[in-house]
Amino acid sequence: QKEVEQNSGPLSVPEGAIASLNCTYSDRGSQSFFWYRQYSGKSPELIMFIYSNGDKEDGRFTAQLNKASQYVSLLIRDSQPSDSATYLCAVNWGGGADGLTFGKGTHLIIQP
Amino acid sequence: DTEVTQTPKHLVMGMTNKKSLKCEQHMGHRAMYWYKQKAKKPPELMFVYSYEKLSINESVPSRFSPECPNSSLLNLHLHALQPEDSALYLCASSQVLRPPGYTFGSGTRLTVV
Secondary structure: OOOEEOOOOOEEEEOOOOEEEEEEEOOOOOOEEEEEEEOOOOOOEEEEEEOOOEEEEEOOEEEEEEOOOOEEEEEEOOOOHHHOEEEEEEEEOOOOOOOOEEOOOEEEEEEO | OOOEEEEOOEEEEOOOOEEEEEEEEOOOOOEEEEEEEOOOOOOEEEEEEEOOEEEEEOOOOOOEEEEEEEOOEEEEEEEOOOHHHOEEEEEEEEOOOOOOOOEEOOOEEEEEO
16 A cells, blocks of 8 residues: 655744655655645645655745655745645656545644 | 636535536646545545546445546536535546646535435
8 A cells, every 4th residue: 555644733833934844655666746735625736746856946845855765845934824724745656647645734834 | 727627616415316526627638537535634536537538446436437528528427425425526637647746626515415
């Protein structure tokens, strides 16, 4: 059974600080990794994807991938109250159209 | 157009009813998906269509019947559902090869009474 693990939180971070979200996955051969943000009652919204080892930056967001450790993380710099949401880590095992397996999500709370 | 459109947004149905959920995208994506999401749980994959052919069925009960009439449309036909099938049903689409993301629709909130 291929699994994606996340700490469900809640993770509480002061406004303006860096929020660090972590995710591990079970299949070493996994191809693609995604971070989605989901507000209560809404659908998931793609924040970032990453395929290769290392860091990928987009604005206030940085995704980090370490395939040897089977670990992917998301850093949010200068956290804002509007960043308060559930963050879902998702893995596409085969690299094609075989869907995503999601972690349970981390509930992030940014304290003003 | 960068959206996936789902209708209806809300649906209440009885256990003996037949209803359908609809999903449409015009991004040229050739892979489309149905997910089910229960409250405070992550989305769970139900079906995958690739080039209009069913490629993955995650052992979903037969009371859920997917259909992909063309490359832009995806339907989910519902029949004889149970109250435990009440959930948010999400449609998504993507490129087939190394998709740089899966675009989700806003979902259909289904309540079975």
